[in-house]
Amino acid sequence: MVEVVYIELLLFGTSIYGIVNFSKLSTAFKYLLTLTIVAFFAEILGTILSYRIGTSYPSYHVLSILAIPLHTLIYSRLVKLNKLTLSLLFFTGAILMLTALINTIFYQSMIRDFPSNNLIMLSLLTIILTLVTFLRMIKVPSDKPLKNQPIFWLNMGNFIFYNLTFFVFAFLNHFYNYYINWIYLLIPLSSATMYTMYFLSIHTEIIRSNNG
């Protein structure tokens, strides 16, 4: 419960901080802010639904579907890509979003099932995008220290969270019998880590903008 409250407060604070400094954010980080706001409402909705109908799954279905295009948009703006790669990225994003939508409507029920398929697709997409971004960062390094680069925090947050998520779903059957409590601890903790890094990312972006 403490983790959930922390995540909700963190998302709320990050959203407000981002909205107040909206004009200072570059397009990629405006999309990140949108993702943060969506995640905040999804978490709040999840908490309400847990009390009302005993499950928070519907909010995660919606979040996982919306996160696919938002991550696509964020990385399309963060990494300079040629037209072909950009088209491929948008095409992949669109296909994955459509598949996630079909999965939610026809396969994994919004009420009964956790959207694991959607999250696996989102994880795969995000891990690939973070790796490509890391590679680009290595190829064309900035003269600023890593801790002052918004792209670094965003990438780290995504990389850690989505690798752990992918791992959890890959070994879910093995986990289920003996380590289910660990999963209930691991996922919120990695979420909290990711959202903290989102905050750092938006914060460093604002500082970067303030410094011209």
Added chain:
Amino acid sequence: MDKSGQNIDVLIPVIAGTLLVTVLIVFITYFVILYRKKQQDFEWEREQFKQALLKTEIEIREQTLSNISRELHDNLGQIASLIKINLSMISKEIEEEDQNKVNESLELLKGLIKDIKSLSVSLKGENLQRFGLVKMIENDTDRLKKLGYFNVTLSNLDLLPELKPEIEIFLYRMSQEIFNNIIQHADASEAGLEVQKNNKKCKLIFTDNGQGFDTSTNKLGSGLINLSERCKMIGADIEINSQPNAGTQINITLN
């Protein structure tokens, strides 16, 4: 489920989890180390490129100055000399009253020819090899004194060690830049250049008693930035000390 199946269910997540965490930690650490190394390499390349660009710019400038120097010497100097000969000839043919005016003009012309020659010498970097750095600086400061900008005191210039020609030209142009800055901005009546030698280091100290500036608030002008960049190129250190109404001191230390 039998016992071995249960063991596998217990073991696999532990092994996989440990592996994943190890991979993540190794990856992140490796990325940070690699990124820092790339940053250093990139910075070094950028610095090399900047220096090459500056060197080319300086070469072009030297070439241009050399051309101007030649033009001054060959054209303007020659024309002035011809005018001097003509005036000398005219002065013999005219009445005594007008002769004084022509003689005055002749004196002015002699001064002009001397200034043109002096300016031509200081503009041509190749003259450094001919006359040496000390002589060239003395030539410049003499000219500044004559033109009445300020009084210049030179001390211990003979302590200057023998330097590579490319370093000499940098030092010479820097000294010109500094004296030029004093003319343009300092409003000084006294300026000085002193050489101090200590172990393997040689320090050139340029001073003036002009209006100075606040080094903590004032942004360095392009002239001072040029000086810093030139110093970097020859591996010298530069230190600029100044305060409003307390003059300026620029130390250039050759390592």
